[in-house]
Amino acid sequence: LGNTMLSNYSKHATSKLLSLRQLQTARKQKISSFVKGKGKLLSGTAVAVVGAATVTTYFLHQSAKASEDELHAPHLPWQHSGALKTLDAASIRRGYEVYRQVCAACHSMEYIAFRNLVGVSHTEDEMKAIAAQAQIVDGPDDNGKMFKRPGRLSDYFPSPYTNDEEARAANNGALPPDLSYIVLGVHGEEDYIFSLLTGYYDPPAGVVIGEDQHYNAYFAGQAIGMAQALYNEIIEYEDGTPATQSQLAKDVTVFLRWAAEPHHDKRKLYGFRALCFAIMFVPLFWYQKKRVFSVIKSKKIAFK
Numbered sequence: 001l002g003n004t005m006l007s008n009y010s011k012h013a014t015s016k017l018l019s020l021r022q023l024q025t026a027r028k029q030k031i032s033s034f035v036k037g038k039g040k041l042l043s044g045t046a047v048a049v050v051g052a053a054t055v056t057t058y059f060l061h062q063s064a065k066a067s068e069d070e071l072h073a074p075h076l077p078w079q080h081s082g083a084l085k086t087l088d089a090a091s092i093r094r095g096y097e098v099y100r101q102v103c104a105a106c107h108s109m110e111y112i113a114f115r116n117l118v119g120v121s122h123t124e125d126e127m128k129a130i131a132a133q134a135q136i137v138d139g140p141d142d143n144g145k146m147f148k149r150p151g152r153l154s155d156y157f158p159s160p161y162t163n164d165e166e167a168r169a170a171n172n173g174a175l176p177p178d179l180s181y182i183v184l185g186v187h188g189e190e191d192y193i194f195s196l197l198t199g200y201y202d203p204p205a206g207v208v209i210g211e212d213q214h215y216n217a218y219f220a221g222q223a224i225g226m227a228q229a230l231y232n233e234i235i236e237y238e239d240g241t242p243a244t245q246s247q248l249a250k251d252v253t254v255f256l257r258w259a260a261e262p263h264h265d266k267r268k269l270y271g272f273r274a275l276c277f278a279i280m281f282v283p284l285f286w287y288q289k290k291r292v293f294s295v296i297k298s299k300k301i302a303f304k
C-alpha cells in the first residue's frame with residue numbers, strides 16, 4: 001500500500017510539476033508574444049513618426065527655400081572637369097595674377113607657399129622674383145623685435161591682416177575668408193565662385209540692402225559684405241588675353257581650384273593607371289571562371 005501511495009503521490013507530483021511547467025511555458029509564450037506585439041506596434045509607430053517628421057522637415061525646408069530668392073549657380077563646362085582632364089596651367093598663372101593684384105588685398109591664402117607654384121605655372125626664377133616683392137614678417141631678431149624682409153620661395157603667402165579682428169574692422173564687420181580651400185568649402189565649388197564674382201547687380205525693386213552691403217544674386221541672403229572686385233580690364237594680362245570680367249573670374253577660379261587640390265592632375269593620372277592595370281586582369285579572370293565552371297556546367301545530375 002505504502003508503495004502504491006508513494007508511486008501515486010510521485011505521479012501526482014510529476015503531473016503537478018508538469019502542469020506547472022506548462023503554465024510557465026504558456027506564460028513565457030504569452031509574455032514574449034505580448035512583447036513581440038508591443039515591439040511591432042512600437043517600431044511601426046516609430047517609423048510613422050520618423051516618416052512624418054522627415055516629410056514635414058522636407059516641406060519646411062522647401063518653403064524656407066522658396067522664400068529666399070538667391071540663384072543657384074548653374075553648372076559650367078570647366079575645361080578640367082572630366083576623368084581625363086587636367087587643370088589649365090596658363091589659366092592658373094593668370095588666376096594667380098588676379099589673386100595677387102585684386103583678392104590678396106583682403107583675402108589670405110595662408111596654406112599656400114610661393115614654392116607650390118614652381119613647376120605648375122611659373123619657373124623657379126619667376127617665383128623667386130615674385131616672392132622677393134612680398135614683405136614677410138620674420139623674427140624675433142637679436143633685440144627681440146619682429147622685422148620685415150623680402151619673401152623667399154619657402155614662405156607662405158602673406159596675409160593682408162594680422163588677425164581676424166583687424167580684417168573685420170577693415171571690412172565693415174564682414175570677415176573675408178581664407179581662400180586656400182574655399183573651392184572645397186562652398187556648395188557648388190567652382191560654379192559658385194565664378195557666379196559669385198560675376199553675380200553683382202542692382203538690387204531688385206523692393207529689396208533693401210544695408211549701407212555697407214552689396215547685392216549679389218548668388219550669395220545666401222543676397223546681401224554680401226564684399227564689394228564687386230572684378231571689372232573689365234581691372235588688370236592687364238602679360239600673355240595678352242583680354243581681361244574681361246568673366247575671363248578674370250574664370251582664371252581666378254581655376255587658380256583657387258588648383259590651390260584647394262594641388263594634386264588634381266596626379267590624382268586623375270594615377271586613377272587612370274590603376275584602371276588600366278585592373279583592366280589587364282579581365283581576360284585572366286574570364287579564363288579562370290570558364291575553367292572552374294566548365295566542370296560544374298558540363299555535369300549532368302540524374303535522380304533515380
Ligand code: HEC
Binds near residue numbers: 197223
Ligand atoms: C575689399 C576687400 C575684398 C576683396 C578685394 C575681395 N574680397 Fe572676397 N570677401 C570680402 C569680404 C569682406 C567677404 C565676406 C562677405 C560676407 O560674409 O558678407 C568676402 C567673401 C568672399 C567669398 C566667400 C563667399 C561666401 O559664400 O561666403 C569668396 C569666395 C570671395 N570673397 C572671393 C574673392 C575673390 C576670388 C576675390 C578676388 C577676385 C575677392 N574675394 C576679393 C572682401 C573682399
